[in-house]
Structure formats: structure tokens, C-alpha cells
Amino acid sequence: MRKxxxxxxxxxRKDNYPELPEELKEFNYFLSDGETGHVxxxxxxxxxxxxxxxxxxxxxxxxxxxxxxxxxxxYRLYKNHVICQVPYDEKLGMRIxxxxxxxxxxxxDAGEAENPVSGEFPYEKRKCYPEFAxxxxxxxxxxxxxxxxxxxxxxxxxxxEIAQFSPDARLKIxxxxxxxxxxxxxxxxxxxxxxxPYHAKLAKDLSGFDFTGEGEIPLYLLLIDSSNGEVKxxxxxxxxxxxxxxxxxxxxRQVNSDFDKKKYADILSNIYLLFSSDELADAxxxxxxx
Numbered sequence: 097m098r099k100x101x102x103x104x105x106x107x108x109r110k111d112n113y114p115e116l117p118e119e120l121k122e123f124n125y126f127l128s129d130g131e132t133g134h135v136x137x138x139x140x141x142x143x144x145x146x147x148x149x150x151x152x153x154x155x156x157x158x159x160x161x162x163x164x165x166x167x168x169x170x171y172r173l174y175k176n177h178v179i180c181q182v183p184y185d186e187k188l189g190m191r192i193x194x195x196x197x198x199x200x201x202x203x204x205d206a207g208e209a210e211n212p213v214s215g216e217f218p219y220e221k222r223k224c225y226p227e228f229a230x231x232x233x234x235x236x237x238x239x240x241x242x243x244x245x246x247x248x249x250x251x252x253x254x255x256x257e258i259a260q261f262s263p264d265a266r267l268k269i270x271x272x273x274x275x276x277x278x279x280x281x282x283x284x285x286x287x288x289x290x291x292x293p294y295h296a297k298l299a300k301d302l303s304g305f306d307f308t309g310e311g312e313i314p315l316y317l318l319l320i321d322s323s324n325g326e327v328k329x330x331x332x333x334x335x336x337x338x339x340x341x342x343x344x345x346x347x348x349r350q351v352n353s354d355f356d357k358k359k360y361a362d363i364l365s366n367i368y369l370l371f372s373s374d375e376l377a378d379a380x381x382x383x384x385x386x
Contacts, residue, residue: 097232100137100158101125105368109249110230111135113163120166123178127160128236131357133199135160138171138178140190165196199357219318221330229325237280237292239347241304243314244335246282246292249322260285261319261329269315269335270380271343275363276353278346281377282317289373293364296350307348313340333386342382 101108104127111126113134123137137158139147147157154177161182171180183191219225228249236247246269250257259265265285272279278294296302312334319329335343371379 098123098125098137098158099155101160109232109234112226112230116163116167119173120171120178124163125160131197131199131361132160132162133197134163136163136166136171136178136180137161138166138180138182139174140184141179141181142184144174144179159190161190162192162196162198164198165192168196219316219327219330221327224324224326225320226325228320228322228327231320231322231325233322235280235282235290235292237278237294239294239296239299239302239305241301242306243316244343245316245318246280247318247320248282248284248290249320251322253319253321253328257287258319258328260287261317261331263331266385267317267331267333268377268383268385269317269333269339270377270383271339271346272376272380272382273346274367274379276350277360277363277367278343278350279367279376279380281373281380283377284317284319289377291373291376293367295355295360296347297353297355297360302347302351305344305347307344307351309340309344310337311340312337313343333384336384339382339384 097108097110107128109126109128111124111134113124116124120136125135125137126133127135138161139154139157140159140161143157147154150156154175158177159182161180165182166178166180169181171178173179228247231249233251234249236249238245248261261284267285268283270281272281280292280294282290282292315333315335317331317333318327320327
């Protein structure tokens, strides 16, 4: 991971933008803030002189520039950095037109695994998936068709960490709602609490989701080695009827509500400034454990 992306935390992962020139791949990342998407970490041309004055800190001047903008408007390589011309305002920063931003995931590697048919789970233990390789360490929650999927990305997980995701280990899953945003919290075995935000307006496919159902919703918990994309553990549980009912209600309200990506990103930023994962878990009233 480049130094310039570390401050993005759980919002950033390594990307695999299709048909990208080889020389740009190491600078290609995906910002999952609901607004930015596929980017090239590049130094704006107008800041280069100032950056040159601090040559050892050139990384500090890299900015997330949309891939589509870089490919259309050109770039050059300089001292192992991408340099490109970008519209800039001294008060507002980069002013790149919205049409260049691609907040949805585009990947030639994802294949059908990103769109499983209802009732089928597409991932297998001990198999590697290219779309998971070089992912930032993070926790990602999604509802795919008719089940909840929570993916935990650890880089080179230890045998002890893998063991915490086994069916014999204690598992706690909770969720709470803050400002219309769902936040799942997960505690696998003796590991610390982890959290993952979710909003239905960012879901890939809710066509198989039963908003009026009364049964228990399946949940798949995956531990993935982010270094190579290998699924190290898969655990399948059934969420309680109360948990499932509350979740259906929240997803239904999210689907039928207005959604602003910038506002959503701001809400998440504020939540993470105010609450730790432990505090989010404590604030949750909807709980399941096994």
C-alpha cells in the first residue's frame, strides 16, 4: 500500500481496473466512500514544484484522481510517481467533473462470483479469488440476493486467528442504526470487536431479498487472506427471527429513502470519529450469538 492512501483506513483497497496500462497498476486503488471509486494516486502538475522542494515527501502530494480522468486527459511518470494536470481551486481543491467518478466496482476478475444466484454461495474455503487479492485489511458487509455476507480481510492471518472463525468458536454479531446507516459489529472467538457499515443503496443485487419474509436470514462470515485472496474460513449461521425482522425493516427503509453519497460518507466519518468498534457493539440493541 502506498503511503498516501494509509489515512483512508477501511475506505481504501487495492484495485484491479480493467485494461489499465501496466505502469499505472501500482498506483490504482478503490475508495469505497460511496462517491470516489476507482482512482490513480497521482501528484497534480501544479503542486509538483512545491513537492520538489520536499523531495523525500513527494508521496504527501499524491491525490486520488479518477482513473477515467487520467486515461482521458493523459499523465506522465516522474520519479516513480504519476503526474497529471487536474482542475484546481485554491479553496475547494481538485474540481474534476462528476462524470469521471466511478463509485461502483468494475473488475474483469470478479466474474460470476459477484452475482450468485439466489440461495447459492459462491466462495469456497482454501480457494483464492483475484477480486480479494491485495485488499486492505478491513471488514465488509453486504446483502447478496437472500443472505448477509460479512468478509473479514486479514493480511497473512495466523493459525490462531483462523481458529476464531471455526464453528466451535464463540461468535457474536450485532447491528445498530445511526443516522439511517446500518453498522454491523462482529466478535469472532477471542478477537476484538470489528465493525462494517452497510447501506442498501450501495448493494449490488437485492432482487432475491424478501422484504416481507418472516424467517431467519442466513449469514456467511468469511476470513480472507488479503495478501493473496485465499478464503481461510467460512462460517454459516442463521440470524434470529428478531434480528432478521429488524434488518429487513431497516433495508426496506433504506431502499425507499433518498440517498446522497457525499452525505453518507460524511455520516460515516463522523461516526468513526465518535465511536470505536467496542462502543458501536455496546450501542447495539439487536444481537445474536452462537
